[in-house]
Amino acid sequence: MSHLLPRKALSGLDERLDNFRVVVVGGPRQAGKTTLLRLLHQGRGGTFNTLDDPTTLSTVRADPTGFAEFGALPRIIDEVQRGGDDLLLAVKRLVDLDDTAGQFVLSGSTRFLTVPTLSESLAGRAVFVDLWPLSAAERAQADIDAPTLLFDPASLRATPLAASWSRTDYFNLIATGGYPEAVRFDSDRFRADWFDGYVSTVVLRDVAAFADIRRADLIPRLLRLIAARTGSGLVLADLARSLELSHNTVRDYLGYLDIVYLTANLPTWSTNLTAKLVKTPKSYVTDSGLAAALLGADPGPLAEPGHPLAGPLTETFVFAELTRQLATSATRAELSFLRDREGREVDFVLERRDGTVVGIEVKASATVRDDAFKHLRWMKERVGDRFRAGYVLYLGDQIRPFGLDLTALPLASLWGGMPA
Template sequence: MSRLIPRAIEPLLHELASGLRIVIVNGPRQSGKTTLLRQAHAVRGGQYVTLDDEKTLAAALEDPVSFVRGRPRPLIIDEIQRGGDKLVRAIKMAVDESRDRGQFILSGSSKFLTIPTLSESLAGRAGFLDLWPLSLSERVAGPIDFIERVFEEPQSLIGARSEWSREDYLEAIIRGGYPETFPLKSDLARSRWYEGYASTILNRDITDFAQVHHVGSLSRLLVLIAARAGSPAVLADLARDADLGRDTVRNYLSYLNMVFLTNDLQGWAANLNTRAAKTPRTYITDSGLATQLLSVTRAKLRTPGHRALGGLLETFVVAELTKLKAMSLSRVDLYFYRDSNDHEVDIVLESPRGEVVAIEVKASVSPGLGAAKHLVWLREKLGDRFVAGVVLHLGEQALSFGDRILSLPVSALWGHTRLPGYTD
C-alpha cells in the first residue's frame, strides 16, 4: 500500500469549514480531492456523496432542493460541477436559511463554480481552495515558503548546495504530480494511465458543459500546447496547425482551461515605456502529462540538447510555482514578460504592493551571467520595485550574480530536500 502524503492545504480546509458555511475545493481530476474530502468526512462526520455515481447524480438533478435538505451536515459533495447551477442554487438557499458554519464541503474538477454568476451568488458564504497535483514540497515533506522567502529575504537562498542531479530533475519532470502514477515504473504503464486520464476528461468532463464535435481535434490541440510551452498561444498558428477555425480554437482553449488541463500566464503589463505582449502563454498543468502528450521517454529526455527539455522544464517550474502560490501566505500573481524590443522574462511574480520577483528557467547545470541579462535589464527599469531576479537551473550551487540577481537550483523551490530513491 502506498504512503498517504499529507496535503498542505488540509489544515486550511478545516479552518475554513469551522468558520464558513461552504468550502469549495477546485482542482484537476486525480489531484487528490476525493481523498481530501474523505479525510474531512472522517474528521467532521456528516455525509460524503459523489456525483460520479449515476444514481446519486440523478437524484441531485431531479430534485436538488430535496437532495440538499434531506442529508446530514456537513454534506460533502464530490464532483459538484456535474450537478449544474440548479444544485448550487439549492445549496445557496440552504445556507441562507441557516447560518450554521461548516454545512457544505464541495469539490469540482472544472472551474464551473468560478463562473461570475455562480461565484457572486456564493460571495460571503464560501471559501475557495485550489488543490493541484502533488507538489515536490509535499512529496519530500519540504518547506512551502519559497515565495515568502524570495520576496522577504532573497539573500537567504544563496549558499545552499543541492543534491539533486540532472537525472533527478528529468525524473521529476516525467513523473509529474498525479498520485495515481507514482507506483508505475515504466514509461509504457505511465503512458497508458495518461491516455485514459486525458480521454476521460476530453470525452466526458468537457462534453458535460460544452458541445465538442471532434474530440480528436481537441486532443491534437492539447499536443500543440505541450509542444509550444513558453511560447504565446497565437490563435492563428494553433488554428493552422490543428486545422481548425480561430473561433473553434478560442472555445477549445477555454474548455481545456476550464477543466484544469491547461494553465494560462498573462502578459505582465508595467509602465516600462515598451509594448508588452498581450497574448497569454498556455501551459499543460502537469509536466508528466506534457511528456506523454509529446511521446517523450526517459531515454529521449536524457539525450543532450533534446529540444523538448526546455519547454518541459518551464512547464514543470510553472506548475510548481502555481502549487506554491495556492499554499502560500503571500498573495502574488504569476505572469510572463515580453516586449517589442525582445526583452523576455519567463515568469514574473508580482505582489499586491507592486513588488516584483522575476524568474528565468534554464535547462543548464551551469548558466553564466548571460542567462540573467533580461533580469538585469528589468532591475534597472523597475528600481526599488524589483526585489529579486532568479535564474533557476539544473546545477548544484546557489550563487549571487550581483545586485539582487540570484542563480539557484530548481530544487530551491522545495528547500533542496531529496526524495530517497527518487531515480531508483
C-alpha cells in the first residue's frame, strides 16, 4: 500500500471551490483533512494556515479581521474552530462584501454548526464537505461508487469480485478501520495504543475547548458502551445507570461525542409504512477500528465463528463504509434504518430524493439462508414500486439472487472485491 492514498473528496472539494465563496471541510481529527488541504493548496495555490500552530493562533486572537484578509485566494484555514466566533465573523464580513467564488476553505475537527461556544454558522454562505477516515474503497484504490450501484441491482449482480475475501481478511479490515495513521500499523497492540491516545487527545483537547467535562475519564467508557450496543437503540437510563451519572450529563456527553465526529446517530426511516415503527435512533462509533480497540477485539479471535462482537463490529463497519462512500457518491441518498414494535428490522435503508429505496441487512457469516430475507420481503411488500432492491451483505465470496430484486451480496462488493 502506498504511503499516501488518493482521497475521493479532493475532486469534489475542488469543484465546490469553483462555485462557492466558502467551503467547509469537516471530519474527525486524524482523518486526513490537513493532508487533503495541503494537496488542494499545492494544486490551486493560495494561502495555507493551520490554527494548530500556536503562533498562528495568537495572530488570529490578536487581529481576526487582519488575519482573515491576509494572503492570496483561496485562504485555507485548518482547524478553524480554534479561532472562535471572532474569526468566523471576520470571514462572514469579507464574503458578504464580495460574492466571488473560491475565497475560503475552512476545516474543523468539530461540527462547528453545533459547537455551543460558536454562534456564527456561515449559513447561506458556505457549502459543507465531510472527510471521514479512509473507506475500504479508498484503501483498495477501487474506482467504485457503491451507493449508486446498490440502486442498480442488475449491474451489481453482473460485477464479479476482483479477488476472493476470506473471513480473516474481512476481520483484519474491520478491526483496522480507516484512520490513515492506524492503517499503517502492522501490530494490533500498537494500533490499540494509538487509539487509546487518540481518544484521550480528542477528549482533553477538542471537547475540552468547548465544553466543561468534569468526568473526562468516563468518555472512553461511554464510547465502549455505544460500541457494545451497536444495532440497538441507546436507552439513556441504562447509560446513566452504568456510568453513575445523571440523564442530563449523559445526554450532554453524547452530544459532545457527536460534535467531534466520534459517534453518529442513524435515524429511523421516515415513512407512513406503519404507525408501529420504533422512533429511537441508533448510535454508532464512526470507525470500526476504533470500536474494536475500545472493546479489546483483535482480528484473530474476531474471525472465529460465534464471536459475540463479530456481528456488532461488522454492522459498525457497514455503517462507516456507507457513510463514507455517500459523502463522495454521485447518488444523493439518506441513510436510516427500519424497526417496528413487533421486532421486524432492516439494518439500513437508503432512500434517494425520488423516493426509491434500498434495504440492507448485515450478517457476519459466510453463508446466507432464505430466512435472512424475511424482513426485506416484508419491507418490499409494503413499499411497493418504491422498493428498488434488497441485499443481505455477508462475509462470503459469491453473489447470489434470492428472488426478484433480492440478492446475497459479499461485503467486499462495496469496493469491487479489490484487495485493501
